[in-house]
Amino acid sequence: MGSNRATLADVARRAGLSKTAASMVLNGREGTRLSAEAHQRVFAAAEELGYRPNLAARSLRTRKTATIAFVSDIVATTRFAGGLIRGALDAARERDHVLLITETQGDATFEQYAIEAVLDRQVDGVIYAAMATRRLTVPPAILGGPVVLLNATSPDGLPSVLPDDDRAGRAVASALLELGHRDAIALIGRNRLKEDDPEVSLAARARLHGIQQVLSDADVTLLAECFCAEWLPEHGYAAMRTLLSRPQRPSAIICMNDRLAFGAYQALGEAGLSVPEDISVISFDDDPIAAWLRPSLATTALPHEQMGRRAVELLLDGGATVPSLVSMPLRRRRSLAPPAG
Amino acid sequence: MGSNRATLADVARRAGLSKTAASMVLNGREGTRLSAEAHQRVFAAAEELGYRPNLAARSLRTRKTATIAFVSDIVATTRFAGGLIRGALDAARERDHVLLITETQGDATFEQYAIEAVLDRQVDGVIYAAMATRRLTVPPAILGGPVVLLNATSPDGLPSVLPDDDRAGRAVASALLELGHRDAIALIGRNRLKEDDPEVSLAARARLHGIQQVLSDADVTLLAECFCAEWLPEHGYAAMRTLLSRPQRPSAIICMNDRLAFGAYQALGEAGLSVPEDISVISFDDDPIAAWLRPSLATTALPHEQMGRRAVELLLDGGATVPSLVSMPLRRRRSLAPPAG
DNA sequence: AGTGGCCGCTAAACTGATTTAGCAGAGCAT
DNA sequence: ATGCTCTGCTAAATCAGTTTAGCGGCCACT
Secondary structure, eight states: OOOOOHHHHHHHHHSOHHHHHHHHHHHHHHOOOOHHHHHHHHHHHHHHTTOOOOOOHHHHHOOOOOOEEESSSSSGGGGHHHHHHHHHHHHHTTOOOOOEEOOOOOHHHHHHOOOOOOHHTTSEEEEEEEEEEOOOOGGGHHHHHHOOEEEOOOOOOOOOEOOOHHHHHHHHHHHHHTOOOOOOOEEEOOOHHHHTTTTTTTHHHHHHHHHHHHHHHHTOOSSSSEEEESSHHHHHHHHHHHTSSSEEEOOOEESHHHHHHHHHHHHHHHHHHOOOTTTEEEEEEEEEEHHHHHSEEEEEEOOOHHHHHHHHHHHHHHHSSOOOEOOOOOOOOOTTTOOOO | OOOOOOOOHHHHHHTTTTHHHHHHHHOOOOOOOOHHHHHHHHHHHHHHHOOOOHHHHHHHHOOOOOEEEESSSSGGTTHHHHHHHHHHHHHHHHHEOOOOOOOOOTTHHHHHHHHHHHHHOOOOOEEEEHHHEOOOOOOOGGGGGGEEEEEEETTTTTOEEEEEEHHHHHHHHHHHHHHHHTTEHHHHHHHHHHHHHHOOOSHHHHHHHHHHHHHTTTTTSSSSSEEOOOSSHHHHHHHHHHHHHHSSOOSSSSSSSHHHHHHHHHHHHHTOTTTTTTTTOOOOOEOHHHSSSSOOOEEEOOHHHHHHHHHHHHHHHOOOOEEEEEOOOOOOOOOOOOOOO
């Protein structure tokens, strides 16, 4: 691949100068005393030969590769990952960097392998990403260079990028209060495991906290809270059926994510209830499915692109060591209405 | 990153041998006449020092980087991409390679940039992937080395990996015939643009061809065929409503993809019809929502992981120059039943 | 005794860049 | 004429590997 490319020596020869001169000119070194004419000749020669530096050679000397490792447990291959990678890719491109992607699949052997693979390639830094927002311990091997945690924090106090789930929870609750919902708001997706173990999830706790904060400030208590073992459509469906079997029907439902909401929609449809006339629904994530549902689902968007972008910025431009919270915009859609009656 | 690592010279010194000897031993070179004892000493020294070769230095000499570029129009950041990348990642790891990912976003400037970026890094080969299965022309710059097209073909006769949509179409039609559906099968998702322009889609034509083949072999004609401008839920919804407004109600629906089927489900639900008792539905892609729908949606799975894997295999192990078709397994789910009455 | 071959190993060149140290010549002052 | 500084540039070292060419010693054969 890219075999017979012109080398710096070729450029220098053509310009009638030394490699040193050519190198300095092309790197725009300050304080060199090369003449304007020398600059001209080097640029011209490089242009004519279509010169592109051999980055392997360069990085051998400089120990820079203009390459960032994107190491994830499994994020690179899930629907949630798209935006993270896209954002990181964009920010990297703007800084003339490129992304080396590996996946550990949560397996220690693979992780070991992935980390050695990227360190062997002398990456300039590592973005360590998690699929679920959570706390984790990074493998010590990567601590030799810059690291940014994406969608995760660690006890080491490494720079990290997280979605602002707490604020999203407040936004969700506020949206319902503003519409006049008060005494018949139900919540789907309580889960002690997620809420209490930061190594499993940080989002559950933060979302819940935000919601409770706003509700208790307004002196509102939840009509019901449904436990869900997982945040999948079938669990949302089951939870919604349970809610509908109770004497008082809720006027609004908060789902801890869009897939639960999808399941809730299914149960509502079967029960012949309509959203939002009979019941409002609001949720978290802004999964693509949220916009596809009928009626479209109001939700708070996980800012994946922003997060990926922010991670690269922190890594290359440096910055805050406090967790960088990226806000989750509220998408107001058709699933919201004032309570009936 | 990876600053004070042991070098080959360190290993050689510790083993009391030359760099040459150390290099040859560690690379397992055949035909060298180094003693068994020399081997021992080198391995021991490398082990003790935790030696890992500097790949930049190595590739400067060998022009191999053990790195593959994964260049895509936009695939890397969509839900459909996950599997492609995952498969490629797995196959690459098995061969001790790593993936450099870039995205062109269909923009010529970005594409130019992406290609230069990967060529500058001396990748061993390029996987050029497309989001929609289609024919495309690859930028000449990457033709200097091995290239495999993923989810695409080109007029250049480059090796390529495609899903076997034709066979999937046959499987879908056969599944309905087997259940006894004959004279009331409708199709949602006809689209001339997709069917006739291979630069837009190859899948539409192939799926349709497979379906038509099986049906005409069985002397069956479609009850109706609905045009859809895009293959999104709203179009499936509209198409389904149109179908339901006609005098004869279909007994089964084939949707050109799962998102159309999702829309069709919505229309059926609103009309109070149930799947599969009133109408069977079958589709293509095996989008995650297919399994989440109630009832779960029968569909043919795009074999993303297999495809990504195959692309790497073709690239590194060599192989067929005829397009490599990967079969799309039929997922039999609850949306299928014999026709009512 | 001469020489040819094999054995076990190494010195040095090479990859393509960056970077350090320093050289030749001009101009100026003494 | 000598010494000094400044200008404009270059030779050579360096990064960490791979690869080529070949060296010295020993044995066997003629």
